[in-house]
């Protein structure tokens with residue numbers, strides 16, 4: 375397909391540039407070249423792909439962009455119906471399995487396999503995307519393997535995972551591997567400017583602060599309250615002086631995480647509920663017939679479970695933010711001339727760097743890493759954070 379070759383290098387004029395589904399897969403030109411080649415030439419197609427990359431590198435977006443490019447008559451224009459429905463998951467021939475649960479069930483995979491057997495109904499390919507392929511047990515992987523070994527001619531499987539080692543070796547050996555990397559923060563900043571119209575200085579600040587996590591960078595750029603919460607987290611590092619401060623700081627941090635999790639789920643929860651009511655034909659504001667109430671209840675339970683997971687993720691993120699601060703402190707202490715993650719908090723970083731030694735900073739980083747492990751191991755958040763806050767106290771309080 376020759377149309378794809380027209381969207382070349384860096385756009386010089388954003389109004390005139392050719393839009394493409396690949397626009398948002400930033401800083402991954404080399405990694406996604408095989409995907410683009412497969413779109414352009416079906417001879418370069420493979421029936422199973424594994425797309426890996428660290429959180430925020432955009433692996434599930436890359437999978438959906440590939441699905442769109444495969445369905446689009448222009449090879450991924452980004453604007454036609456095939457593109458937009460593939461990206462959103464509404465395309466009849468693109469099936470997305472994304473889970474909020476810890477593991478993907480064998481029944482979910484069996485359903486996918488059944489769908490994978492049928493020819494595409496309107497598109498060129500039947501595309502099956504599993505967004506968290508690392509959450510399959512060995513037994514489930516074996517069920518899937520059979521379908522990947524003998525796929526129908528127009529079916530393509532796309533499995534996303536943090537790394538290839540997270541996918542069963544038998545599946546790995548039958549798939550092609552696309553490795554996304556952490557994009558350069560400058561590239562992420564560029565994306566926020568060109569796609570979201572964020573002011574360049576703010577875009578840069580958010581790209582660095584998110585450590586190149588595109589989703590988080592976007593949220594920081596869009597939402598001043600999210601930036602405020604991050605600032606609050608970083609401020610903890612200097613506010614803790616004594617034991618009392620530490621206990622209060624831990625409680626604050628849990629409260630900030632709760633507020634953050636709430637802010638990012640609320641909108642989605644309402645949208646999902648409205649969507650469900652619409653599907654059930656009960657969106658006229660009238661009373662819900664009893665037969666439909668259980669479906670709404672099920673949705674509410676799923677949302678609650680998601681909120682719990684999200685709160686944990688937000689706390690983990692807060693600790694990653696604090697680690698980035700101490701990383702900056704260590705950089706100043708050893709005189710490294712690399713860009714600071716928290717350039718906008720330079721004064722704060724300098725204060726901490728002057729207050730202790732490199733050994734103190736390393737001790738704080740260790741304590742933060744240990745807290746992440748504890749939270750992952752289901753220690754009550756307040757307890758884990760109190761221990762962390764105590765460890766962050768300066769050795770010689772002034």
Ligand SMILES: [Zn+2]
Nearest residue numbers: 446451454457
């Ligand atoms: Zn298109």
